[in-house]
Amino acid sequence: MSKFKKEPEKTSKKKVKGRSKEDFAFKTVVVSAVLGGFFLLLSLLFNGYIITIFMDIDVLFDIIDVSIKAGVILLFFLFTIISIGNYKELTGKPIEMREVFLVFIMSLIQSFLHPYVFLLTLIGLIIIIFYLYLVQDS
Secondary structure (H helix, E strand, O other): OOOOOOOOHHHHHHHHHHHHHHHHHHHHHHHHHHHHHHHHHHHHHHHOOOOOOOOOOOHHHHHHHHHHHHHHHHHHHHHHHHHHHHHHHHHOOOOOHHHHHHHHHHHHHHOOOOHHHHHHHHHHHHHHHHHHHHHOOO
């Protein structure tokens, strides 16, 4: 008989799987935060009129321009909320309404220069928040 007991290989594999789940969750936090930052920068460039795609060519191009600007803001909001939510899940705390409200206000501030972008963004944000409220685990 040996003096040292061998641990079964199954228990060591479970530890590795648990760690890889945490690593994967941390990677999703980082990737979501990077994408949120990218869309924030893109939104500031588009909505600050630093980069213009269409310059009052036609009504159709105005609609496309407003849709792109509002879509970029909504993608910023979505990826930022995903990043914050995944981080909070890693730490074992739920996401608070204060954090959601802060990102909501940040998203609306990006769109205040153009009234149609503001309106479309507001409607989109309300829909996203309502959807996230419906799918959350209670």
